[in-house]
Amino acid sequence: MSNTFNRRNFLKLSLLAGGGMLIGIGCNESDEQTAKMPVSIEDLDFTSFNAYIEMATNGMVKIYSPNPEIGQGVKTAMPMIVAEELDIPWEKVHVAQAPLSNDFNRQVAGGSQSIRKSFPGLRNAGAAVKLMFLTAAAKKWGVEVESLKASQGVISSNDGKKINYEEVITEAAKLPIPENAPLKKVEDFTLIGKAINNVDIKPIITGKPLYGVDYKEKGMKYAAVARPPFGASLKSVDDTEAKAVKGVEQVIQFKNKVAVIATSTWAAFKGKSKLNIEWGNLQDDENTDLFDQQMNQLLRKNKLEEKVKSGNVAKARNEADQIIEKTYEAPFLPHSTMEPMNFFADVTDQKIRLVGPTQVPRSSANVVAKLLDRNVEDVTVEMTRMGGGFGRRLSTDFVEDAAMVSHLAKAPIKLMYTREDDMAIGQYRPKVKYKITASVKNGQLTSYELKEAIVNNRGMGKGIARFFPFGAVDHYSATSASVPADVTTLWWRAPITNFLGFATECFMDELAIILQKDPIDLRLELLEKAKGKKTPYNAERMQKTIQLVKEKSNWGKAEKGIYQGFSCYYSHNSYVAEVCDMEIIDGKPVAKRFYASVDCGIVINRSGAKNQIEGAILDGIGHAMYGNMELKDGIAQSQNYDKYKLIRMMDTLVIETYFVDSNEAPTGLGEPGMPPSGAAYANAYMKATGKRMLKQPFFG
Amino acid sequence: MKFDLKINKKNYSVDVEDGTPLLWVLRDELELVGTKFGCGIGECGACTVHIDGKAERSCQQMVELVEGKEITTIEGLSENGDHPVQEAWETIDVPQCGYCQSGQMMTASALLMKNPSPSNQEIRMAMNGNICRCASYNRIEKAVALAAEKIK
Numbered sequence: 126m127s128n129t130f131n132r133r134n135f136l137k138l139s140l141l142a143g144g145g146m147l148i149g150i151g152c153n154e155s156d157e158q159t160a161k162m163p164v165s166i167e168d169l170d171f172t173s174f175n176a177y178i179e180m181a182t183n184g185m186v187k188i189y190s191p192n193p194e195i196g197q198g199v200k201t202a203m204p205m206i207v208a209e210e211l212d213i214p215w216e217k218v219h220v221a222q223a224p225l226s227n228d229f230n231r232q233v234a235g236g237s238q239s240i241r242k243s244f245p246g247l248r249n250a251g252a253a254v255k256l257m258f259l260t261a262a263a264k265k266w267g268v269e270v271e272s273l274k275a276s277q278g279v280i281s282s283n284d285g286k287k288i289n290y291e292e293v294i295t296e297a298a299k300l301p302i303p304e305n306a307p308l309k310k311v312e313d314f315t316l317i318g319k320a321i322n323n324v325d326i327k328p329i330i331t332g333k334p335l336y337g338v339d340y341k342e343k344g345m346k347y348a349a350v351a352r353p354p355f356g357a358s359l360k361s362v363d364d365t366e367a368k369a370v371k372g373v374e375q376v377i378q379f380k381n382k383v384a385v386i387a388t389s390t391w392a393a394f395k396g397k398s399k400l401n402i403e404w405g406n407l408q409d410d411e412n413t414d415l416f417d418q419q420m421n422q423l424l425r426k427n428k429l430e431e432k433v434k435s436g437n438v439a440k441a442r443n444e445a446d447q448i449i450e451k452t453y454e455a456p457f458l459p460h461s462t463m464e465p466m467n468f469f470a471d472v473t474d475q476k477i478r479l480v481g482p483t484q485v486p487r488s489s490a491n492v493v494a495k496l497l498d499r500n501v502e503d504v505t506v507e508m509t510r511m512g513g514g515f516g517r518r519l520s521t522d523f524v525e526d527a528a529m530v531s532h533l534a535k536a537p538i539k540l541m542y543t544r545e546d547d548m549a550i551g552q553y554r555p556k557v558k559y560k561i562t563a564s565v566k567n568g569q570l571t572s573y574e575l576k577e578a579i580v581n582n583r584g585m586g587k588g589i590a591r592f593f594p595f596g597a598v599d600h601y602s603a604t605s606a607s608v609p610a611d612v613t614t615l616w617w618r619a620p621i622t623n624f625l626g627f628a629t630e631c632f633m634d635e636l637a638i639i640l641q642k643d644p645i646d647l648r649l650e651l652l653e654k655a656k657g658k659k660t661p662y663n664a665e666r667m668q669k670t671i672q673l674v675k676e677k678s679n680w681g682k683a684e685k686g687i688y689q690g691f692s693c694y695y696s697h698n699s700y701v702a703e704v705c706d707m708e709i710i711d712g713k714p715v716a717k718r719f720y721a722s723v724d725c726g727i728v729i730n731r732s733g734a735k736n737q738i739e740g741a742i743l744d745g746i747g748h749a750m751y752g753n754m755e756l757k758d759g760i761a762q763s764q765n766y767d768k769y770k771l772i773r774m775m776d777t778l779v780i781e782t783y784f785v786d787s788n789e790a791p792t793g794l795g796e797p798g799m800p801p802s803g804a805a806y807a808n809a810y811m812k813a814t815g816k817r818m819l820k821q822p823f824f825g
Numbered sequence: 826m827k828f829d830l831k832i833n834k835k836n837y838s839v840d841v842e843d844g845t846p847l848l849w850v851l852r853d854e855l856e857l858v859g860t861k862f863g864c865g866i867g868e869c870g871a872c873t874v875h876i877d878g879k880a881e882r883s884c885q886q887m888v889e890l891v892e893g894k895e896i897t898t899i900e901g902l903s904e905n906g907d908h909p910v911q912e913a914w915e916t917i918d919v920p921q922c923g924y925c926q927s928g929q930m931m932t933a934s935a936l937l938m939k940n941p942s943p944s945n946q947e948i949r950m951a952m953n954g955n956i957c958r959c960a961s962y963n964r965i966e967k968a969v970a971l972a973a974e975k976i977k
Contacts, residue, residue, distance in 0.1 A: 195922060196920075196921035196922025196923065196924075196959050197921070198921070320918070322915065322918045323918055323920055323923070325920075325923060326914075326915050326918065326920065327906060327915075329914075329920050329923035329926055329927075330899075330906060330911045330914045330915060330920075330926065330927075330930065331859070331899065331900065331906040331911065332857070332858070332859015332860070332898065332899035332900045332927045333859065334858045335923070336861075336924060338852075338858070338861070338862060339858040341856070347853075371842050372842070389841075389849060389853045389854070390849055390852070390853055390862075391841075391842075391845050391846065391849035391853065392842075394865075461958050462922075462924075462958060463861070463863050463869070463871060463922065463924040463925045463956065463957070463958045463959075464861070464863075464922070464924045465862070465863075510922075510923070511922060511924075512861070512922050512923070512924025512925075513922045513924060513958050513959060514922075515958070543865060544863065544864040544865055544866070544869075732918045733918075736918070736921055736961060736964065737921070739960070739961070739963050739964070740921055740959045740960040740961055741960075742960075743960035743962055743963070744958070744959070744960040747960065765864055765865075765866050765868065766864050766866070766868035766869055766956065767866060767868055771956050771958060772960060772962075773953050773954075773955075773956060773962075774949050774950075774952040774953045774955075774962050774965070774966065775949055775950065775953045777949075777960075777962040777963060777966070779963070780963055
């Protein structure tokens, strides 16, 4: 029996994961001899230049990716930016996941912000080290640094001398790290914009340990935790049967939870299922039906909390030729990451070690330190690759549970959720309704009111305040009210916009029909009005994005039998426009194709970028079609995939993605493809069937 | 209890309780963690392995019932990660988070053993049992078709 799967091995394998198990080195002629000798990355001696870059004497470069990887592709894209400015061949790059460190800013996976916020810092990190190599070579040759050029890891002088970076490693590493090193011109990028494979592709396709669930240490125990329904408390627990399960070592109560600690995952799960628990204080008002009524009452009120206001909506309403009013409804949604929540914690008197899948390593360290009354300096966090995030791992609840159980059990433990734990005691996308009321006068949109009723709105900042058509209508207001509840809610892929995008863009489609305008022309006209106004979005960039999808989708000229729906949305700093082609097959409307145009500024990794858009569209229409979580007395009515439907292969369609050519600073793509997708589908559905979708899920 | 298992052409002896799902024997006892836990009820396909050449959900296979059978996991699909399905997955750059992909590849490779030149519809039907929350489905579909090409 192999007993070698220990902590060191996991780290070794994870580390190797970035560049493949064994790496053939040396792309230059002078390295021909060694090129045929595969070398393990662990055997190389790396010199550190800054927090991001280490180089070995054979020219291999290790680039640390600072942010959590949840499938959004930053572990490939962020190092690409460093490598571009460092100017080395990508084949020589080995990517490693950085741990939580003060050397990096904002180690967070959330809001599609990793690329946008880190782009300048990543460029500077690469450019600074490139300048160090140039400076070292200049000293060696006794020439001015300005007279030298570097490209693909080779420095060359005016008189034709050449030297590889690695030949001046020692000298370069001794130099101070320069500030304000010159950056490349965007036109000179050679790596950014290419389609580069996921850096973890090899370990993924060969099943190597990579994820939190794969993490293991010698002596580690497994823990499963029973948690109360929303709002309920632990009344009593009989653990006799649980303790009789072979492998179960301890049963520990903490807060309103019961942890079963065992020698294997299966024993922990089985032990948990054998707990005889009586929950007390079940909340009969934690019901989706009741929430519906409460939300409807709020939407009937006039005075909700004001988010933003311009002009005089009431006056415009009084003078209107026509008032249009629609209400759109969306359910709670669990995040459904394929890798259920889990975390490793080893709490000792000396230190606290945390390893696992988190989108927020910094807050994980902070909350655990606070929870156990320890110094945050004693806490280390290592990030594993994550089997999806979608916002769920922005919460630290499971990290806290892991740390608490390790603390109480006095053992290193891996906390594991069953799928039922994951789905039933989740942190859902809040149930939400939008009521939109618009005034029309003389064939023009004159006022627009957006009302939001939402269950347990949790820290969504300015929320719905300034999204399109804000800025495009003279008289505008957005107001909101929240139904307080015990059910835990959280950011969920494309927070707010995942459903606000749907409501807005379905409403625009209705408006276009009433105003007898082409739906695309209506958006372009409204955006024209928004020009020069202070809006979060740039109206011109949105227009260009729309024009691109209009052209690519053959909008308005589609073949007979193809019904097209349009939608566009600016969210999370990127612009996306989509057209859905629907056909009637055997009497049923079937979505066959999506065209998407995207302005995310400079595209970093074309393969990853397209993958994000394709996934976001299918994920978006999938949840719009099927996603639904109902609660009764605080108990989730769907606890596993037998009663919760996610989109599968048979519902998928062809997607064509086009990027707007741009030299603007790059923005993120984990989320922006999703908000317009449901409305493009629903607007096509309306054309094909005459039926208007106002409520998600479309097919309950 | 002791069970003798044949996995990836190697013989293993494990000491686990009756009724332990093969999934947890692979992951916790044998450290073959490429087979993933997703739902535990056979609905998501993340734990797919081959048993006597057929794609099966390892979370639904009790250890006592797979003794003596030929079990293949993602780690044993090929020696060097170069099974046509693995190569196709790499060429198409399929994964986003990647978690479900070993299950997807085991389903795809079982399909191609049975039907080396599947139609698009046959690919879609065969892959319908495997959930990908990132919805990398279009690339999965392309990769299965490419793998079929490679096998020809």
